[in-house]
Amino acid sequence: MPPEPIDPIRPTDDEARALARRLLSEARHAALGVIEPETGGPFVTRVAVGWDGGAALVLVSTLSQHTRALRAEPASSLLLGEPGPRGDPLTHPRLTLLTRAEPADKAVHRASWLAQHPKAGLYYDFADFLMLRLAVRSAFLNGGFGKAFRLRPEDLRPPAGAA
C-alpha cells in the first residue's frame, strides 16, 4: 500500500472550480477577516457581499471597525459558504478568499447590489456607507473532509464560452 500523502491539498480540477464558482455566486454574506490596527491581530466580522467578475464587493459603514481596519491595511480574507439549517457545518463546502481591498464606485454597482440585497435600499445611498472591491489574490476551497484545493483567481472566473 502506498504511504498516505502528507499534503492534504488535491490537484485543482474542473469540479473544484465549478463548486467554488457556485459558492461565490450564491453568497449574500460572508465572514470578513481584517487586521485590527491596535493589535495587529485578526478581527472577523460579518458583511454583505456581492460578486463582480474577479472580485468580491462589500458594502460597509465608515463607522465600523472593519472599514477602519481595511483603510489602514487592505490585506483581508472572506469565508463564503454557510451551512444549511440542518447541514453539518464541517462537511458543508466553504471557500476562503485571500483578498486586497480597494475603493469601488458605489453608483456603478447600485442596481446589481440592490437586486441581490433588497433591504440595503434603506441605507445604500447614505454618505457613510461605501463600497469596497476585494480583489482575489488566491483562494482555498474546502469541499468537506479530505477535499481541499488551492485555487488561483483565474479558477474563479467563468470558463470561456460560458454565459
Added chain:
Amino acid sequence: MPPEPIDPIRPTDDEARALARRLLSEARHAALGVIEPETGGPFVTRVAVGWDGGAALVLVSTLSQHTRALRAEPASSLLLGEPGPRGDPLTHPRLTLLTRAEPADKAVHRASWLAQHPKAGLYYDFADFLMLRLAVRSAFLNGGFGKAFRLRPEDLRPPAGAA
C-alpha cells in the same frame, strides 16, 4: 435636537452581556481568523467550537492551514452567531472574539466535546487532531444595526450566583 453620536459603540449593559453569553453557549462552529504566515494577512476558515468558562475551545487538524498559522502566531479571532435559514444575516446578532491560542488537554475535554459534537467521535482520538484553547482578550457584540458593544472577558462569564 442633540447631534448624533459619532462613536456607534453603546455602554455595555446586562442585556448585552446576556446576549453574548447566549451566543457563546449556543455556538457549535465559528469562523476562525488567523494570520497567514506567508503573507502576514488574515485567513478565515470554519472550525468547530466549544466553550470552557472564559475561553473557546477548537478541535483542529495539524494538517490544516489554520493550525500551522496559529502555531506561528497565536493572535486569532472567532466570529460566532450564525443566522437562521430565513433570518437577515446583518440583523442577526453576532459576536467577535479577539483571542490568543494556547495548547489545551484533549483528554480533559473529551466527554464535553463529544456531547456537543457527536460526529467528532470518528476522529477525536486521531493523533493529528489537537485541541487549542482560545483565551479571550476582548469581544465585540453586534446585536443588529445600531446595537454595538465592546465587552471584556469578565462580561462573558456567568454572573455570580448563576448556575
